[in-house]
Amino acid sequence: MASNAIYVEAINQAIIEEMERDQSVFIMGEDIRRSVYGATAGLLDQFGENRVLDTPLSENGFFGAAIGASLVGMRPIVETLTSFMWVAMDQLVSQAAKMRYMFGGQATLPVVYRATMFYGGGSAAHHSDRSYPMFMNMPGFKILVPATPRDAKGLLKTAIRDNDPCIAFEDGTLGGASGEVEEGDAALVPFGVADVPRSGTDVTVVAIAGAVPMALRSAEELEDEGVSVEVIDPRTLVPLDKDAILESVAKTGRLVVADPAHKVCSAASEIASIVSQEGFWDLQAPIMKVAAEQVHIPYTPVLERLVYPSSEKISDAVRATLED
């Protein structure tokens, strides 16, 4: 049964459905029992204290404890904000990412880290990280970047059932976005399959997370100028549906990548690199990257808004690919 939900509610539904389905799923994080960030509402009442744990402020500790629990058969979900992952980098990188390979495949780590990206609201440099490119650079994580309630729910459910470490980068700028979501198995969204929320013929815009609605706005504006834009949302960055991107570029010959993370060594860079190598003969214009400026996120709104992609910046980049 499909129903309407906002992004955070969709995440909440995914957690509830998977905790109902599988007793080995449990969740821990800071202040989740009182659902300070909204996605864990009602869990304590339904599942009790053993499966819904408020942790001390000890990210390296409980991120790592999730790994230990997963090694012996549990399926932990850990809630955090992207910016607090830095505290736990040792456990994430030295353990979660590397353990299975180092131990010759003996270790299985079905753990999901849910990390909200709180940017764009005057939170300053310490609370505004969009850090998925750093984790793409580290082999060992499956990386989710849902842009709709449907994908936030469906990808999270798939991640909870997946047997490898997954990081769901939940975009705080989309927290109130609403859309249709399915229930149960019908809600599952597979990894590595891009979505095409808008088809077009002139220019391909690959947009990531919060950049997806910007790209769609830009596509609408450009339609009035007679430009037909195809918008592709990869939904997962690892694995990445490069075929969908290459096929689209084969049709349009032009590529813009819109990415709210810092532009250097980014998801946008990786996509541009794949297309320049594997789609080179289809390209009719240089690839354009619209990503965050290589500077920390300033507190003051007058500077902060200059840093990120916007529909205007995306439209400008699309127009640039059409200049002769």
Add this chain to the structure above:
Amino acid sequence: MENVSKEILVQMLERMWLIRHFEVRVMEVHSAGEFTGAAHPYIGEEAVAVGACAALKDTDYIAGNHRSHGHPLAKGGSVKRAMAELYGRVDGYCKGKGGSMHLADFSIGILGESGIVASSGPVAPGAALAAKCRGEDFVSMVFFGDGASNQGACHESMNLAALWQLPVIFLCENNQFAVTTSYHDSVSVEHISDRAAAYDMPGVLVDGQDAVAMYEATREAVARGRAGEGPTLIEALTYRYEEHSLGLGRVRRGEYRTQDQIDEWRERDPIDVLERTLTSQGILTQEECDAISKAKEAEVEEAVEFARNSPYPEPEELFDDMWADPIPAP
């Protein structure tokens, strides 16, 4: 209260009123939408930073956390520049780039407030290490919460400071909650100060509502530091009156503390406690205390006007201050 000068006592009352009025005004202008982003009120905890900083000199260092307005004001920071920073203006302490959680004034030893919990922990032993290396007698102090006391960074810092006998004061502001989590549910010992034993340094539990007690305990810790006798852990037991941060009350589900508990702590308001001490000892009259409050209220109002009239940074300033030795843009 032996050997506490009138000058110190009056200065403490002034700074506590300054912080109180600052925070009350911040709550008003924040809810009126004059600036956005998170801000963490220090109301109810004023005696902690004020008492502790009264034992420091300008040449001593402090580092702080997200509950960030009280520490710099207690150390003698500029109320105008602090307010302008919250407003995101060029005259702010960080030219609008840091905001509420990142006030800093290096000219008077304020090495910066920090939004990531416990991230200031290692900064304090680092500054103190410089004192030891150079044979100088300054000390450094780090403010951190009961929640922060559970971070590895906190424990590693304490071990370093104790191992190297550094002049550090670890000042734990135990306001009893980390957001909604009681310290009884996050700390394995009864008192956070008990943990000092693990590092073989003195640990003292102090009434954080009593500025004089805070001053005296810190003065002793500072003297030990200056004498080369190493670090001290001070746990100040206190209480935050307001929500964890401005805006949070609307998001969370369910209560985590009772109105009775809040009322009980308000009964021992730190400003009342100090004013009672001052008036009962004949140091100030109640009228003089009230005049101090009025004067500080006016100072805060001036700061609000200053902040409102300060310009926002220009777009060209976006990339300024990234590097000390600039490099070409990527």
